[in-house]
Amino acid sequence: MKLYLSSLEAVPYLELLENEVPLFLLGSFYYLKKTKPEYQEKYMKFKDKCKDFMLDSGAFSLLNSSKNLNEFLNNLDNYIQEYINFINKYNIKNFIELDIDSLVGYEKVKEIRERIEKATNKKCIPAWHISRGLEEWKNLTKEYDYISIGGIVTKEIKKKDYKKILPALLKIARQNNCKVHGLGFTGSNVKEFNFYSVDSSSWSWVRRHKKISKFDYKTKKIEYTFLSTTHRVKSDKQTDVELSLLSIKEWKKFQAYLLGGEQ
Numbered sequence: 001m002k003l004y005l006s007s008l009e010a011v012p013y014l015e016l017l018e019n020e021v022p023l024f025l026l027g028s029f030y031y032l033k034k035t036k037p038e039y040q041e042k043y044m045k046f047k048d049k050c051k052d053f054m055l056d057s058g059a060f061s062l063l064n065s066s067k068n069l070n071e072f073l074n075n076l077d078n079y080i081q082e083y084i085n086f087i088n089k090y091n092i093k094n095f096i097e098l099d100i101d102s103l104v105g106y107e108k109v110k111e112i113r114e115r116i117e118k119a120t121n122k123k124c125i126p127a128w129h130i131s132r133g134l135e136e137w138k139n140l141t142k143e144y145d146y147i148s149i150g151g152i153v154t155k156e157i158k159k160k161d162y163k164k165i166l167p168a169l170l171k172i173a174r175q176n177n178c179k180v181h182g183l184g185f186t187g188s189n190v191k192e193f194n195f196y197s198v199d200s201s202s203w204s205w206v207r208r209h210k211k212i213s214k215f216d217y218k219t220k221k222i223e224y225t226f227l228s229t230t231h232r233v234k235s236d237k238q239t240d241v242e243l244s245l246l247s248i249k250e251w252k253k254f255q256a257y258l259l260g261g262e263q
Contacts, residue, residue, distance in 0.1 A: 001258040003186065004054050005251060007201035009035065009043065015241065017046050020248045023255040025050045026199045029083055030058020044090050054199070055095040057083060059127070060153065060183075063102065073103065080112055084119040095120075096183075099127035099150050106132060127183060130156050130165075137169060141178040146196075153184035166193050191220070191258070203251040206243040213246065215253040222254055 004026035008017060025046060032040055047053040062072055072079065080098065087095050097113045104112075113124050126140050127150040140147050149169065151157050157165055166182075170193060173180045179196035186200035202222070206213050211224040227243070 001190070001195055002052065002197035003190075003251075003255045003258050004052075004197060004199040005201070005203055005248070005255070006056070006199050007204050013244065014039065014042060016245050016248055017043070019245055020252065021046055021049045022248060022252055023051045023259065024054070024197070025052075026054045026056060028056045028058050028061060029086055030056075030061040033058075033082060033086070047090060047092075053092070053094070054125075054181075054197075055087065055092045056199075057096050057098045059096075059099045060150075062100065063154075069103070076104075080115060084116055087116070087120050087122070093122070094125060094146070095122075096148060097124040097126050099129060101129055101131060125181060138172055138176075141173045141176040144178060146179045146181070147173070148181035148183050149185075150183050152182060159187070162189075162193070170194050200251075203247045204244065206247045207240045210239075210243070212243065213250045215250045215257070220257055222250060 002024050004024040005022040006026040006028065007013075008022075008025065009027055009031040027043070027047075032043065035043070062068065083095075083098070086092070095116075097109065097116065099109060101109050113126065117123055123144060123146075125146050125148050126144055127148045128137050128140055129151045149157070149166075170180055174194070182190075182193070182195045182198040184200065185193075185195065185198045186202055190198060203213065205211065206224070209224075210227045212227055214223050214225070215221075216223045227239075
């Protein structure tokens, strides 16, 4: 299983990548498009230094940024074209569609998907949501060799229903020789499900909560301990950088384990 680390687009994290490149990296176009050109160029150089890179359209971030929704919809055509240009400029192989069904409807999403695929001469990674229904899941697994499941982070698929829903979907995908990416799916039970790949931003929690992360070779999980149990640790750049760098190193061990021990 491939585990992509996400949320490394923020400016303070560039020096982390210069010191420790994850095995698999997922970037968000929503955030990358906001960075300065020179920073964007530096970040994208790491695309070829990791084993694989995936580009997310930023749909999740858009939907969780309600103050920008009207502006986004008014400039949707420009956003799509910028996404296309970015994919072509950096020759991105794996990129996720704009799964903005809740904003524009699924028919419009399919139109956007087709436009992107024609302009890049590559297939998107569709992001299926439960609202699209089982028949559409079956169709997508037949039409594409790599798709994703969305709505996990937003709890469209509730945790209590994982074992009822996910194995059935993954079985259909296997029957159609289709690889499946679980968007934002990195719970402690990630190995219970036969995803081809998943992604996570959980490595970054250490910065906010002042915790030390460590991959436990016995439990095969990332364990956390507070930097201090007696007092509140003040936030400063050096501490944040050291905690984040250590976290990436430990999550890289987790990546290697999920991949089968390969570094």
